[in-house]
Amino acid sequence: MTTIHLLGFGRIGARRELKTLLEDYWHGRIDATALHTGSRQLRQRHWLLQKGAGVDISPVGDFALYDHVLDAQILVGALPERFGLNAAQLDNEGYFALARGTAEQPALEMTKWFDTNYHYLVPEWSVDTCFSANPAPLLEALQAAQGLGMRAKPVLVGPLTLLWLGKVRGAPFDRLSLLPALVETYASLLQALAAAGADWVQIDEPILALDLPGAWLAALDTCYRRLAQAPVRLLLATYFGSVASHAARLAALPLAGLHLDLVRAPEQLETFLEHWPAGRVLSAGVVDGRNVWRADLEHWLDRLEPVYGQLGETLWLAPSCSLLHCPLDVAQETRLSQDVKLWLAFSVQKLNELKTLKRGLEQGRDAVASELAGSRFARQLRSSSPLIHRPEVAARLKALPAGSDRRANPYPVRAARQAAWMKLPLLPTTTIGSFPQTPAIRSARAAFRKGELDQSAYEQRMRAEIETAIRRQEALGLDVLVHGEAERNDMVEYFGEQLSGFAFTEHGWVQSYGSRCVKPPILYGDVARPAPMTVAWSVYAQSLTSRPVKGMLTGPVTLLQWSFVRDDLPRSLVCRQIALALNDEVLDLENAGIRIIQIDEPALREGLPLSRALWADYLDWAGQAFRLASAGVDDATQIHTHMCYAEFGDILPAIVRLDADVITIETSRSDMALLDDFGSFAYPNAIGPGVYDIHSPRIPQEAEITRLLERALETVPAARLWVNPDCGLKTRQWPEVETALGNMVRVAHRLRARLAEGRGLPAGQNVCP
Numbered sequence: 001m002t003t004i005h006l007l008g009f010g011r012i013g014a015r016r017e018l019k020t021l022l023e024d025y026w027h028g029r030i031d032a033t034a035l036h037t038g039s040r041q042l043r044q045r046h047w048l049l050q051k052g053a054g055v056d057i058s059p060v061g062d063f064a065l066y067d068h069v070l071d072a073q074i075l076v077g078a079l080p081e082r083f084g085l086n087a088a089q090l091d092n093e094g095y096f097a098l099a100r101g102t103a104e105q106p107a108l109e110m111t112k113w114f115d116t117n118y119h120y121l122v123p124e125w126s127v128d129t130c131f132s133a134n135p136a137p138l139l140e141a142l143q144a145a146q147g148l149g150m151r152a153k154p155v156l157v158g159p160l161t162l163l164w165l166g167k168v169r170g171a172p173f174d175r176l177s178l179l180p181a182l183v184e185t186y187a188s189l190l191q192a193l194a195a196a197g198a199d200w201v202q203i204d205e206p207i208l209a210l211d212l213p214g215a216w217l218a219a220l221d222t223c224y225r226r227l228a229q230a231p232v233r234l235l236l237a238t239y240f241g242s243v244a245s246h247a248a249r250l251a252a253l254p255l256a257g258l259h260l261d262l263v264r265a266p267e268q269l270e271t272f273l274e275h276w277p278a279g280r281v282l283s284a285g286v287v288d289g290r291n292v293w294r295a296d297l298e299h300w301l302d303r304l305e306p307v308y309g310q311l312g313e314t315l316w317l318a319p320s321c322s323l324l325h326c327p328l329d330v331a332q333e334t335r336l337s338q339d340v341k342l343w344l345a346f347s348v349q350k351l352n353e354l355k356t357l358k359r360g361l362e363q364g365r366d367a368v369a370s371e372l373a374g375s376r377f378a379r380q381l382r383s384s385s386p387l388i389h390r391p392e393v394a395a396r397l398k399a400l401p402a403g404s405d406r407r408a409n410p411y412p413v414r415a416a417r418q419a420a421w422m423k424l425p426l427l428p429t430t431t432i433g434s435f436p437q438t439p440a441i442r443s444a445r446a447a448f449r450k451g452e453l454d455q456s457a458y459e460q461r462m463r464a465e466i467e468t469a470i471r472r473q474e475a476l477g478l479d480v481l482v483h484g485e486a487e488r489n490d491m492v493e494y495f496g497e498q499l500s501g502f503a504f505t506e507h508g509w510v511q512s513y514g515s516r517c518v519k520p521p522i523l524y525g526d527v528a529r530p531a532p533m534t535v536a537w538s539v540y541a542q543s544l545t546s547r548p549v550k551g552m553l554t555g556p557v558t559l560l561q562w563s564f565v566r567d568d569l570p571r572s573l574v575c576r577q578i579a580l581a582l583n584d585e586v587l588d589l590e591n592a593g594i595r596i597i598q599i600d601e602p603a604l605r606e607g608l609p610l611s612r613a614l615w616a617d618y619l620d621w622a623g624q625a626f627r628l629a630s631a632g633v634d635d636a637t638q639i640h641t642h643m644c645y646a647e648f649g650d651i652l653p654a655i656v657r658l659d660a661d662v663i664t665i666e667t668s669r670s671d672m673a674l675l676d677d678f679g680s681f682a683y684p685n686a687i688g689p690g691v692y693d694i695h696s697p698r699i700p701q702e703a704e705i706t707r708l709l710e711r712a713l714e715t716v717p718a719a720r721l722w723v724n725p726d727c728g729l730k731t732r733q734w735p736e737v738e739t740a741l742g743n744m745v746r747v748a749h750r751l752r753a754r755l756a757e758g759r760g761l762p763a764g765q766n767v768c769p
């Protein structure tokens with residue numbers, strides 16, 4: 001017998017029930033009891049679903065109202081002092097204060113969970129952080145699952161991972177120094193779980209897939225030697241990458257089991273078969289917890305049959321990682337093409353795949369002949385489908401002449417040609433693309449989608465919005481205008497819907513953070529652009545004004561990164577296909593007279609592999625894709641890019657290699673600290689560091705913008721400095737936007753005058769490029 005278990009499960013529900021519950025509660029439409037009852041029912045439904053689908057051991061403690069990393073902070077009783085909350089007596093109000101902030105205290109910071117699009121709440125560590133075990137929430141979950149007759153396995157974020165993911169507040173210190181106290185707290189948690197009847201406990205240490213400093217690896221030994229003394233069986237879960245380099249170390253630890261992600265790192269299986277001691281559980285993560293494709297069941301049986309022969313019942317089967325990152329059920333989709341639907345496996349389908357593998361291993365392939373045939377059939381259909389393969393795309397990529405990803409001339413030559421026609425003043429002002437998405441805009445788009453508004457009425461409404469946006473920008477005195485992106489509900493979906501090779505689900509939601517969910521497009525086939533996507537809107541906007549209007553595109557890396565990407569081609573190749581399709585759009589925009597074109601790449605940084613050894617390769621193909629999208633234009637056409645949501649200091653050389661004429665980048669929250677990196681690196685092209693934090697309703701005052709720009713002028717020559725907000729303005733309201741941009745433009749004018757008179761230049765500056 002082998003065992004099917006899960007590392008974790010999605011929480012939002014088939015119809016985003018958790019989102020509804022949370023938002024109803026936050027808006028006072030339901031009370032705490034209703035939130036409590038509703039969320040417990042959802043959790044129970046998911047457990048029963050797992051049980052019905054043949055899962056032998058279900059996770060408990062993975063269901064969080066807001067975030068499981070926040071829940072882990074509560075379990076170890078370590079909440080930031082600034083909230084004045086006691087973990088053991090935390091009510092809903094306190095919980096959501098941590099997650100969402102209060103009038104007095106900003107929320108815990110949020111950041112991406114490894115290389116996924118899930119955001120966790122960042123723990124805050126200080127020298128005097130204290131821990132105290134608070135097992136009650138986990139015991140409640142365990143008892144609830146036991147009450148349903150489930151075999152339940154409590155799941156904990158591991159102590160090393162929890163420490164690593166937190167950030168130091170206050171006086172700097174080594175957060176690893178908190179480990180001894182934290183480990184004792186985990187030991188108490190394990191005791192409490194054992195007393196409540198837990199047999200297995202899963203402890204997640206995904207940081208093992210990162211490049212860890214030696215001290216952290218050494219700490220792994222002491223930590224797990226101590227925890228293994230608890231009267232439970234410990235399953236250490238690793239995922240998102242290979243841990244083969246730690247095989248010997250892991251094998252030497254007194255662990256009862258180890259989970260490996262064999263989707264991301266299949267080759268590590270052999271290493272562990274060599275090292276892993278007999279009699280201990282080896283959990284094979286074989287269906288992809290992070291993507292939506294059906295598994296190749298026959299391939300996995302080929303791989304696993306000998307392993308099962310060797311390990312017997314100590315071979316466990318699981319998805320590669322928690323199913324948190326995967327939508328729930330393909331069966332809910334009614335509009336996907338039958339073909340595409342057949343190729344997909346969401347969480348429910350993945351459970352079936354595991355069941356087939358288990359029966360295949362235990363009873364032989366004949367017992368699952370029809371399931372295997374179904375899986376094979378779907379894969380064959382997929383691999384030969386004309387929906388996927390467009391020979392002209394492959395041919396075009398193959399025929400690309402060398403140097404297709406280069407502008408004709410280097411930046412200084414281009415800059416001079418651009419300056420000649422643009423005649424922009426020093427410190428030109430612009431925005432990042434979107435303007436407030438008002439209820440009127442959203443309802444027009446919704447009505448158009450539902451067929452209540454016909455094409456021409458819809459276009460009229462959008463044109464009216466564009467005209468308003470242009471007039472407002474002119475009145476504000478901005479130099480380079482945008483059309484405002486009213487027609488886009490989402491910067492990826494808008495392009496995905498118009499490119500071939502992308503499909504969209506109705507219910508394929510995954511949690512981004514708290515109640516926020518995203519529905520990533522499914523990139524299933526060769527990408528091409530059947531028709532222009534943005535040209536008409538941009539041309540219309542340009543027709544309304546004598547100031548230059550910037551065309552606005554989402555870049556190839558971001559389109560790739562924010563989609564579920566096909567697994568039958570290397571990502572680098574898919575990215576090149578997208579780049580070529582975008583390049584068609586760039587050239588059409590240019591032909592239509594749009595001579596400033598921005599290609600947004602907010603996701604460039606987050607595509608970085610977890611292991612540094614793989615960074616160079618990624619940055620190489622990602623950068624090439626960007627250049628491929630932006631090449632072929634005249635020297636006088638100005639290419640912008642925009643990046644945000646991340647720290648860019650460590651990938652600056654790669655950003656330089658994009659060779660965009662202008663980069664606008666988020667910096668205001670870090671008080672321009674990023675510019676020190678840009679400065680010491682002597683960033684060679686133009687740069688617009690954001691001076692307006694659009695993530696906050698706070699309106700930046702003139703003094704503050706002046707200070708930020710003066711700081712920028714210390715590192716960026718005035719001739720290469722642009723003035724703009726941090727990001728798009730779609731989530732803001734017009735009144736605040738107008739005030740903030742008004743302040744921004746006034747400051748730019750004042751500094752411009754000062755620079756023109758040669759006054760007030762920081763030492764060492766000059767006005768020439």
Ligand code: GLN
Nearest residue numbers: 432433434600602728729
């Ligand atoms: N052009 C986009 C906008 O302004 C950029 C959004 C982003 O960077 N995330 O909305």
Ligand code: ZN
Nearest residue numbers: 602644727728
């Ligand atoms: Zn942005």
